[in-house]
Amino acid sequence: MIVTAIFEAKAGKADELRKQLQAGATASWQEAGVKTYAVHEVIDKPGTFMNIEVYESEAAFTSHLETAHVKAFLGMLDELLANPLTVYQGKAIFTGANNKSAL
Numbered sequence: 001m002i003v004t005a006i007f008e009a010k011a012g013k014a015d016e017l018r019k020q021l022q023a024g025a026t027a028s029w030q031e032a033g034v035k036t037y038a039v040h041e042v043i044d045k046p047g048t049f050m051n052i053e054v055y056e057s058e059a060a061f062t063s064h065l066e067t068a069h070v071k072a073f074l075g076m077l078d079e080l081l082a083n084p085l086t087v088y089q090g091k092a093i094f095t096g097a098n099n100k101s102a103l
Contacts, residue, residue, distance in 0.1 A: 001062050003053040006086040010079075017080045020073055021049055027069040028053075028097060032045035033060020036103055054103050061089075 009017040036054035055061040
């Protein structure tokens with residue numbers, strides 16, 4: 001399962017959001033069901049961040065959402081974000097077609 005999350009910082013909150021995203025990534029890397037957890041800043045939108053997350057299964061993602069670090073981070077979003085969090089969930093459809101087809 002792949003999850004993409006988009007975070008747009010409020011004015012003056014980009015550094016704090018970046019710090020919190022780094023802390024969340026560091027904690028998430030320790031979760032057994034997390035295969036990839038990468039944080040990016042959108043090139044043409046400073047202060048807008050994009051997480052690309054790959055989980056072993058939907059159950060692993062559900063477990064991730066129940067961790068203390070995710071719950072704490074979600075509780076900070078009203079203070080940090082200019083717009084509501086956008087989350088996309090996807091599943092690979094061409095797996096095995098080519099070794100470059102999967103994350």
